[in-house]
Structure formats: structure tokens, C-alpha cells
Amino acid sequence: MSVRPAMTVPLIREQLIAITGPRWVKDRRSELAPYDADGLPGYRATPSLAVFPGTRDELIAVVRCLADAGVPFVPRGAGTGLSGGALANDVVLIGLNRLSRILEVDPVNRLARVEPGVVNARLSRETTPFGLHYAPDPSSQSVCTIGGNVAENAGGPHCLKYGVTLNHVLACEVVLPDGTVTTLGDPFGETAGYDLLGVFIGSEGCFGIATEITVRLVPLPDAVHTILADFPSVDAAARAVSRIVATGIVPAALEMMDNPTIRAVEASVYAAGYPVDSAAILLCEVDGVADGLEEDVAIIRDACLACDARDVRVATAAADRQRLWQGRKKAFGAMGRIAPALVVQDAVVPRTRLPEVLARIADISHQHQVRVCNVFHAGDGNLHPNIPYDAGDADESARVHAAMSAIMQTCIDVGGTITGEHGVGLDKLPYMESLFDADSLDAMCRIRQVFDPERRANPGKVVPVHACREWHGTRGVSRSTTAVGR
């Protein structure tokens, strides 16, 4: 069956209403406006229609309806993605936020079965009474959904010790783009055969939609110590990261914030008591069995002092630790005070290359006259160079775009990658051919073809259409997506 043009959509509207009821099918411009963007400024795209199934069966019926009509679709969780992956340009958007039930918590086997629209932080909150939590903790965890986390293979500060989404999902029931329902993985984790679950996680909505997700839960640690180290230079902080990693201690988190970020946070309602004259701070957390943690803290303190730290503070009380973390997790929000728009970028470099890459980013920011605020997962080498700017200023937007391209190329040049947790979406498409050769990209296309032979699920994302040999001549949906100010 061929993919049909958007004009088919009005014809299926009534069928979708029959599935979900009229309240949950939206096609008026004013109703669709909230779905024009995700967390990435610069891109806007309007879906032709948005449908919000309320149950698993409704979701499957919606996907089957779209399959029968040959209509492309984009799944969307909370829309907090930062790569344009949840944008639907004149295709149907399937909103999953109503599928928000925690179906089962099994404290004995330490797992939970949830619908895709369950908010990440809520899952941890509701499993706390069992002494458990869901470990991956993206900065957007107060709103982002487990389904979105699965689609993006989301990370977060505490993934340094606990691993990313891939390491915490045991099984997914999935509806494939053709409407077939299948289960990937095994709830108790004894799997065999191709790791279809592994390739589904992080497939950015291109392989289908998870209808139910079984995740591992992790015991709450007996004790937690949060260390705040203050450095006279970004370089010193970066050297301390390498030194801490080399000690053999695996911190639960190891985060860096530079001076522009610190000042933005301290000027906001999220002020955490960071030293505003610091060139960079490290936020390092160790957790686990209480015995021995103080020894780890002493080793980390020594590592920081050996790298010229001006001061090292340790918080153990929950309120003090939460305050330190609030500043880190709300840093992106705090930057909203600086300018109307904020590009939150995402790239990974080998940890030993952090000092030179951060120096190069500083050079790039001077060269293009943009302000770069760095707040990132230093222990993983996962950079988040952020640029606040005015998206309405064409000249500034062009300079931001040029700076970001230069930063991405720098990360590729040192053996890094273009995204560690945000996904490729639309924003990183241009860099995929710098990272992978034609044969490697084509192999990815062939796997996509297995899950979605009609290429209707989140079309035009992740792998450039022209890189797929079998797809030459296909109309790329992304090409008509409007890149505002780029």
C-alpha cells in the first residue's frame, strides 16, 4: 500500500472520532497550535489532525485505522524532546499523554508495568513506598513520559551509575505501524534471539508505538552524599572529572555547570547557593550502602583539590541535596530569563577530550558572537552547550546555527557523537552523514523498512531519506517542515 497524501486525513476523521469520541480528535488550527513545536526552538510544524486515544485498545485501533488509510503519523508524549522528533508536519499526530496508568508494581521482582503516557517522576514517586524508584532521570522528568523516554533512549544525571533507559526496560508491548501487536523482550529479562527490544528503544517513534512498558525498579540507596566543588577554571573542572573517573569510584552523578549557567540559576527562583564567582562547579553524588561512602567522598574531595578546586562542600541532608539538584535540573528554565529562545544541544565526547572541547566551544562562541552556557553530564562526556538567543532576529539565529554546526563538528572530530540522549529527530539529520558512511546508514534504513515498510511512522526523522538506497525518489516529509530562522 502506498502512503497517501494528507488530503486523505479529513476522510478518516470520522473513523477516528468513532474510536476515541469527538473530544479527542482535534483539527482546528487553534487546537493544534500547542503541538506546533517541541522543546527545540527554530522548528515549527503543524499536524493535519491530532488524536488522543485513552486506552491501549483505542491506540491500537487508531494505528490500524491509519494503516488502512495509508496515512503517516507521529507519536508524541509530553513533547519535551529537544531534537524536533515529535513534530508532525501535515500528518496525523497521536498524543499518548492520556495513556497514563501505572498498571502494576511488583516489588518482589522489582518491576513495574506502565502505559506510555506515565510521567517519569510520577513512577518514582509512586514506587517510593516500596523502597524503589525508576532510575533514569532526564531533567524534564517532572513532565516527560516513559513512552517518550523509550522512544529517545533518554538519559539523565544519574545514568552515570545506573544506566540509560535501555538498561531499565525489560519488555514492551508494541503496535507496529501496520497495526500488528507484538511483545519485545521479556518481563523477567531472560531473553533470546535478536534484541528487538534493544533496537526498538531509541528508534524515535519510527518503529511503532509502545502500548505497555515493563521497567526495572531500583532500590533507593541507603545513603546519599552530594558534593559541590568550585573551580577557578573550566579546564580545572574538566581535569577533575577525568581524575574522579580514574579513581574507580562510580559516582551516581557527575555534573558540570559553567559560570554563565551558574549566574543564570542564581538569578532565578531556582537559586541553589552556587558560588556566582566560580568559573565552573562540579556536582558529584555518591550513593549506596552507607558504610564506605565517606571514604569515597574523601577520595573525590582530594581529586578535586588536586585539580585546584577552590572549595569542596558536602551535603547529606535531603533538603540541602535537593536544593543543589534543583539548580541543576532547572538550569534550562533559568536560562529562559536571558533570552526568549534557548537551544539545548546534546553531544558526547571522550571524557579525556573534555578540556580541549570546552576550550574550543569557548572559541566558537567568541567567533560567532553567541553566548554558550554549558551544563552537562560531565562523567559521561555528554555535553549540553546551550545558546540563549532571540529567534526573531534572523542574523542572531544564523550565527547560533553556525555556532552549533561548528560545535557538532568539533565533537565528531574528537571521536564523539552528535547526540547522547536527545535523539537525532530533525535537528541532527544533517550530521548523520558525517558520523556514518553510506553503507552503515543504508543498513539502518533496511532495519527501519522491516518495522515500517511504508515509512509512515515519524517520517523523515533519524536517517536522511536520501541516504536510503531503496527510498530514492521518495517524497521526504521532512523537507516541507519549516525551519524557522535557519
Next chain:
Amino acid sequence: MTTHSLHRVAQVGEVADAIRTAAEHQTPLRFRGTGTWMHGGGPFAEATVLDLSGLSHVIEYIPGDLVITVGAGMPLSTLRAITAEHGQMFALDPYGDATGSIGACVATASAAPLAPSDLQMRDLVLGIEAVLGTGEITRAGGRVVKNVAGFDLVRLHTGAWGTLGALTTVSLRLHARPAIDVAVTGTAPIAVDDPAFSTWLDPIVANRAPLPMLVVIAPNAQPRLVARVSGNRARVAALMTRVQAFGVGPLQEHAIEATLETLRVTTPDVAMLRLRASLRDAARFVHHVRRTLPEATLLYDPARGALRVLTRQDATDALASVMATGGASYIRGVIDQGRRTVPTPSALEGQIKRALDPSDLCNRLMHHVTLPWDHARAISEPGAV
């Protein structure tokens, strides 16, 4: 498996040439690392053996990054020696022989006893280079510890038993060796067939400590608890106290390397099964398998509910007998080594195979377009109590 010739390669280009030549003649290839586990998986069709053991060099090792990139034919023992020089380790010591190749361990997603932090092979492979059944040289993932660029073909090749292509290079996440890393063992006060066995095992499951543990149950012997205790001195002392509280006999301390060698070594004449059941049924499950396979050695992980069975029985028969008689509300079983039959693969798996190896040249199974594990899947549906 029967082989009719052997072709040794030392460069990725030679692997690609060999596969393209095989494609021209439509002759299947059987990939071989160091040849320690050719009896695992399968049954494989008669094929020309492509020996990848020459791909054994370090391509890049930057200790500060805790990442190493090596040829897939490198023996685990070599990898261990190279990383130990820098106080680092590849955190898994998979079941099998220490001279087995890292590529084979990745290809088979080998499990490992007493793995730290529940780590599995899929958690530690950062990137790969693989020559597909088309002869294309492809790369996936990278050399950094977080990476979501593109579809995750690293996970697809990990555990594919070489049926999608030949792994030629792997990039691995390493860990720094902890200050102390030892094994402690103690004998359980009660036998598995004692009706009160659950009074010993259940508290271990309920209060499982954050450390790797195995209950080792050899034929006609009391169960032994083996725990891997690591970290700094204070943490190790605290964990020792926790293990002692599980009611085992006097704890004995052993070098971790020696204990892992004892636990991991298997021989070709032994069938290996992987079984898993809900932890709610832990004691009942272990007791049931003990009763069904009295001559087997059982390694039970009380933190994950995973049971590894080593038996001299026919693997298919052994698994069928466990599955047929229940013992837990849900059991899943897989054969890692031993004779098996091969039913039809799932539609998705068949399509993935055809997408990357359209002529079925790579580790072709004895029955055309079939996969080695489906036997296990077919009879591992939720079992009746």
C-alpha cells in the same frame, strides 16, 4: 556441524572479500573466533569456516576514557591482561573459556557469573564494525559511553550469533578495578530438597544485598552461597556482615579471579540451559529443577531469579522436562549449548535476517531461514503451575 574448508583473515577488507565471494557462489560461511564454543548455538549448516582470530589487535585504548576498541578475534585473556595493566577491567567474565574471543562473547551476548551491577553484554558494547551478509562494511554506535545517534544496530548484532554478519571490531566500556574485589563463600545450613529450604532462600531474595550473588547447587551437596564483595574497606566489611546474616556457614574468602574461573568453565559435553521464574517462586522453582534434573549443577541468582543449569542430559529433553512439569507460575527457558530442534522464526526476526543477510550466508542454520533460539521460545511460553 561439518566444515569443508577454513579461510583465515586478518583485515576487515579480507572479511568483506570473503563474504562477497561466498555471495557469488552462494556458499554459506561459519564465523569463528578462537574456536572455543563452536558447539554453542546452532545447529549450523555445513559451511566454509571464516577464521577471524587474526583480528586481534588493539585499535584504540585510552585508559582515561575507560573505553577500548579491539579486533573481535581478541581472546578474553588478552583483553584482561591489557586492561589490568591500567587497573581496569572488562566487567564480565562470561561462561566458557578465557581464551574465547570477545567477538564471540558479543555475538552470543554471553552471560557471566557474579557480574557487577547486574551488567549484561548489551550494557557494555558501545560500538561495532560488522561485515554484513552483503559484504558491506558497516559501523554502529561509537567509542563514547552514551550514544543515541541512529538506529541501534549494536544491540541487534549483540546476541545475533553472527547470523546478521561478521563482527570485526568492538568498542567496549571498561570499569576501574575496585580497591577490593573478592569472592566469599559459605555453605547453606539446609538442602534444596528439605521442605524448609524456602526459609533459607526466601530471606536472601527479600533482603538481597546490592552485590552479585549465586547459590551453587552441585549434585548431592549442600547449596553454597557465593558472593562478590567489592569496594573500599568499609563497604566490603559492611557487605560481608550482610552476607553472614544470610545464615551460611563460616565465610571463606577467595581471589575473585579463581572463583570466576571455577564458575564459568564449561565443557562441550555439557548442555547449558538458562531458566528464569518469578522471585515469588524462588524456592519452589529451584527445588523443582533440582528434582527434575538431579544430576545437574545449578547456579541460581537470588537477585534476578535466573537459573543456569549444567547437565550431561540432552538439552532439549532436559528443558522439556523442566517446562512440562512447572514449578513456578512463569518459567522461561533458553538453551545456550546442546542439541536442539529448530522451529520457525518470528516474522520480524526473519525479515531482519533477510535485510542484513539476504542470501543467508552468515552462520546459516541447518534448516533454511531458521534461528537457533526459537526452539527455546516455542516451549518457553508461560508454564502451568
